[in-house]
Amino acid sequence: MTLVEGAEAATAAVPDRPLRRNRDFLLLWSGASLSFLAARVTAVAYPLIVLWHTGSPLAMSVVSTAALLPLLLVQLPAGALVDRWDRRRLMLVCEAGRLTAVGSVALALAAGRMTVAHLAAAAFVEASLAVFYRLAERGAVRNLVHPAHLSAALAQNEARGRAAGLLGQPGGVLLQSAARWLPFGFGVLGYLVSALSLLLIRKDFQQERPDRTAGNRMADEVSEGMRWLWRQRFLRAALGYVAGTNVLFQMLALALILRIKEAGLPSATLAVVVGIGGVGGLCGALAGGRIQRRTRQRTLLVGGAVAWTVLIGAMGFTSEPVLLGALYAGTGFVGAVFNVAAAVYQVRTTPDALQGRVAATAGLIGSGTNALGSFAGGVLLAVWGAETTVRAIAAAMAVLALFAVVAPDLKGEITDDPTDTDTGTGTGTGTGG
Structure with a gap:
């Protein structure tokens, strides 16, 4: 479907039910809510755990840096791979990987065998998979909701992220105060529920697209x-x-x-x-x-x-x-x-x-x-x-x-007005604004 066809479809079609009754979107939103909250809880727990065990600000900065590096190193290749692979399967792999990473930390803390290297590796893996998950989820939303509901759906996603930030930071502090492994145990639960919600969604997460796995270099796809x-x-x-x-x-x-x-x-x-x-x-x-x-x-x-x-x-x-x-x-x-x-x-x-x-x-x-x-x-x-x-x-x-x-x-923004175009694109009209 082209952008012009998408704009015409959005104008012509009328939603058959309100967004609050869209089962697939609600499953994605609720599962992702727990996933985002789990990520916020573990994010604040990593530096606290390191400082509590080692007393070293340098060790704390090593783990914090490991959690931030994916924002610079992983985003571009992740974007290309998200467009190459099936979004639902990729998101399931991300949740399984994050569950394994934080689960290993919870077990190590419960056994009293935590190391800075282990925490840094777990933080890097969890943050890297979070980049993949976030990109895949954003692309999936427009395939699960009616075009007329897209702005409301993305507004709810933004509210979800803000709420996760408000609850996750104090929640992580309180959980690690009760038991050092608890924030990561909560992470295991959040990622598990998120994965189960993905399995229950019926709609496809993307439109039909050609197989780009053969004969395409990653650099070419990123450049595109x-x-x-x-x-x-x-x-x-x-x-x-x-x-x-x-x-x-x-x-x-x-x-x-x-x-x-x-x-x-x-x-x-x-x-x-x-x-x-x-x-x-x-x-x-x-x-x-x-x-x-x-x-x-x-x-x-x-x-x-x-x-x-x-x-x-x-x-x-x-x-x-x-x-x-x-x-x-x-x-x-x-x-x-x-x-x-x-x-x-x-x-x-x-x-x-x-x-x-x-x-x-x-x-x-x-x-x-x-x-x-x-x-x-x-x-x-x-x-x-x-x-x-x-x-x-x-x-x-x-x-x-x-x-x-x-x-x-x-x-030169593109708006819902079908006569409005971005003269620098050469792609015709869109449905933004």
């Missing part, structure tokens, strides 16, 4: 996804914008920690601020689908950058915890709406056979700027302190808002 993304003028410019905002938010996360310390507030205050901010992100995810359906992407980009500028700027003039939390919640609300809108646009406009590679490339661009933001934030905080750095972040966000206003490529 990159070339397609580069030809999408709006997506290309929007990703540059997103990369810039990610740099600033990595800086802001560090600045908030120092802001609280400079104000002489207890370290627990940070948990209050981040917790309130997490609630804002969850609310944004729940509202994101409705906002996305009523607002053009460019309007979201400009309006969101302006809102971020005001909210972050206000953080530079207060150290009161509840107010900081409220302002941080505002930034989280806008960020969650952005995530929903970006996911809907990317999934709708990308051909099914390229879903994995395009999502992987976009994810690499977005997450690849995180290290730069952390480094730059550390330098600025050392030179200027938290207050001035936060104000500088707000000024930089204002520059990005101006970029969103004047950038010509951000005026």
Whole structure:
């Protein structure tokens, strides 16, 4: 099916039942919810377990780095393989592999035979399989729901991720306080239930596509996804914008920690601020689908950058915890709406056979700027302190808002209007926006 045919089908067909009665989507969503929660619980447990057993910050950083490396090393090949292999089978393999990895850690901790090398290897395997699972699941959603329900489905996915973050971090801490192996035992249970839910889904997770396993080099397939993304003028410019905002938010996360310390507030205050901010992100995810359906992407980009500028700027003039939390919640609300809108646009406009590679490339661009933001934030905080750095972040966000206003490529989004085209693609109309 082409993008034009997909747009016509989405316009002509009417859903025969509401999303809440879509059995296959509910099975995927609920299973993935437990999978995401299990990943959050084990993610916070890894560094805690290492520090508790060894007392070494260096050992803790080794394990933490092992869990982050897949974001840089695995995404591009994972995208190509997701587009090559059957998505359901791949997701089942991912859950079986993650269950085995965290299960081995639970057994080792229960037996008192934990080693740093074992934890680092388990963290790397679990995080690598999580990359594959996430890419396959995003591509699968559009094949399980009616096109009219896609934005609502992806909004629920965003809310699921935000809720997993809110519950997973404190949950991981509490479980490992009760017994060191419990977070990983919970991971085994979560991945097992997720795998069982996948087995119960009836629909196919992808459209018919040619066999690309023979005669194709991995590099060629990765390049195909990159070339397609580069030809999408709006997506290309929007990703540059997103990369810039990610740099600033990595800086802001560090600045908030120092802001609280400079104000002489207890370290627990940070948990209050981040917790309130997490609630804002969850609310944004729940509202994101409705906002996305009523607002053009460019309007979201400009309006969101302006809102971020005001909210972050206000953080530079207060150290009161509840107010900081409220302002941080505002930034989280806008960020969650952005995530929903970006996911809907990317999934709708990308051909099914390229879903994995395009999502992987976009994810690499977005997450690849995180290290730069952390480094730059550390330098600025050392030179200027938290207050001035936060104000500088707000000024930089204002520059990005101006970029969103004047950038010509951000005026070329594909919308639900069948006469609307992205003149840089040569692919005709799509169904995004």
